Amino acid sequence: MRFQTKNVHFPQKIETSEVSKTKPIYQTSAFTFSDFDEMEGYFEGEKSYMYTRMGNPNTDDLGKGVADLEGAEMGVASASGLSAILAGVLAVAKSGDHIIATEDLYGGTYQLFARELADFGISVTFVDCSSREEIEDAIRENTVLLYTESITNPLLRVEDLEGIIKIAASHGLKTMVDNTFATPYLIRPHEVGADIVAHSATKYIGGHSDVTAGVVTGSRELMMKAKAKVSILGSNLGPFDGWLACRGLKTLSLRMERQCANAEKLVDSLSGNALIKKVFYPTGVSREGNGAIVTIDLAEGIDVFEFSKRMQWIKVVPTLAGVETSITYPVGTSHRPVPKKTREKLGVTDSMIRISVGIEDAEDIIDVFKKALS
Numbered sequence: 530m531r532f533q534t535k536n537v538h539f540p541q542k543i544e545t546s547e548v549s550k551t552k553p554i555y556q557t558s559a560f561t562f563s564d565f566d567e568m569e570g571y572f573e574g575e576k577s578y579m580y581t582r583m584g585n586p587n588t589d590d591l592g593k594g595v596a597d598l599e600g601a602e603m604g605v606a607s608a609s610g611l612s613a614i615l616a617g618v619l620a621v622a623k624s625g626d627h628i629i630a631t632e633d634l635y636g637g638t639y640q641l642f643a644r645e646l647a648d649f650g651i652s653v654t655f656v657d658c659s660s661r662e663e664i665e666d667a668i669r670e671n672t673v674l675l676y677t678e679s680i681t682n683p684l685l686r687v688e689d690l691e692g693i694i695k696i697a698a699s700h701g702l703k704t705m706v707d708n709t710f711a712t713p714y715l716i717r718p719h720e721v722g723a724d725i726v727a728h729s730a731t732k733y734i735g736g737h738s739d740v741t742a743g744v745v746t747g748s749r750e751l752m753m754k755a756k757a758k759v760s761i762l763g764s765n766l767g768p769f770d771g772w773l774a775c776r777g778l779k780t781l782s783l784r785m786e787r788q789c790a791n792a793e794k795l796v797d798s799l800s801g802n803a804l805i806k807k808v809f810y811p812t813g814v815s816r817e818g819n820g821a822i823v824t825i826d827l828a829e830g831i832d833v834f835e836f837s838k839r840m841q842w843i844k845v846v847p848t849l850a851g852v853e854t855s856i857t858y859p860v861g862t863s864h865r866p867v868p869k870k871t872r873e874k875l876g877v878t879d880s881m882i883r884i885s886v887g888i889e890d891a892e893d894i895i896d897v898f899k900k901a902l903s
């Protein structure tokens with residue numbers, strides 16, 4: 530070999546006999562074959578990987594890991610929660626179909642449904658999912674899917690999934706549930722009949738605010754369709770991001786256990802404070818806990834913006850679920866595009882702060898809020 534060739538082909542042996550304790554990162558856009566015969570083997574199912582957009586061991590690990598915890602046959606990872614939601618929806622609905630969705634949706638999902646799906650020829654009706662009547666009134670001949678969230682943002686309403694899924698199933702509709710806020714640690718929607726579960730793995734699944742990713746889970750049949758969408762829409766997750774999300778996933782139960790316990794303690798300390806109109810925190814979510822998001826509505830006359838300046842080490846972050854406690858302002862972020870009228874109907878006010886409770890010592894978190902309120 531001459532210099533230029535040696536420069537490109539210096540030895541980088543791929544170890545097949547030494548077993549690494551952690552999964553190696555397959556940071557590659559494609560996989561090699563010894564010859565064309567072996568490449569043919571991919572199409573005959575003898576080889577699992579060919580081109581990363583169509584599948585990669587690190588992203589498959591994330592899909593499988595979440596599917597196992599959700600109790601699903603298969604999971605598919607993608608580049609974001611929204612792309613996972615789109616892949617899940619397109620696994621069920623095509624142009625000409627109709628979808629029913631809860632009106633109390635995550636902002637990005639609302640925009641995806643209200644604007645983008647229309648361009649795909651899929652129409653959406655938004656309903657109050659706690660009303661059987663509203664759901665049934667919205668059903669049309671071409672309705673194929675009912676879409677909801679297990680715990681809503683930022684008011685933390687816990688949906689009666691079993692009831693909603695029963696209504697949908699009795700009309701032959703498939704159901705899809707965004708389980709981002711609850712995680713399978715608290716709620717497993719497949720156990721009550723959900724066909725597809727979606728996650729923004731950017732949140733608790735990853736847990737460290739260092740990766741944007743999504744996952745959908747369900748039957749092999751539906752997930753093969755979702756996987757084909759991710760592959761051909763090009764919304765696949767990168768190998769390193771898949772690896773990072775898998776590393777985060779390993780500590781999901783530990784994080785959730787601590788974060789839920791901390792949230793309970795924070796709620797106890799804030800309840801009854803005259804400067805807080807209302808503390809939003811669900812009860813009876815699961816034996817393991819009630820989640821780690823707490824929303825407070827400050828009393829009249831308290832400046833929310835001034836309050837945000839008194840958070841000491843607690844960061845203002847327009848996301849949730851990291852190991853560090855953070856706060857955000859729903860009206861200024863997630864609900865910014867939502868018209869005031871709709872916000873009022875949903876009960877989202879200008880004086881609300883959403884707290885994502887982290888894994889720190891609960892007493893330190895409580896101290897920050899006590900001081901800020903004094």
Ligand SMILES: *Cc1c(COP(=O)(O)O)cnc(C)c1O
Nearest residue numbers: 609610611635707709729731742
């Ligand atoms: C963040 C979030 C999404 C969107 O996920 P991305 O990873 O930002 O695409 C969807 N649903 C819920 C409930 C979320 O919190």
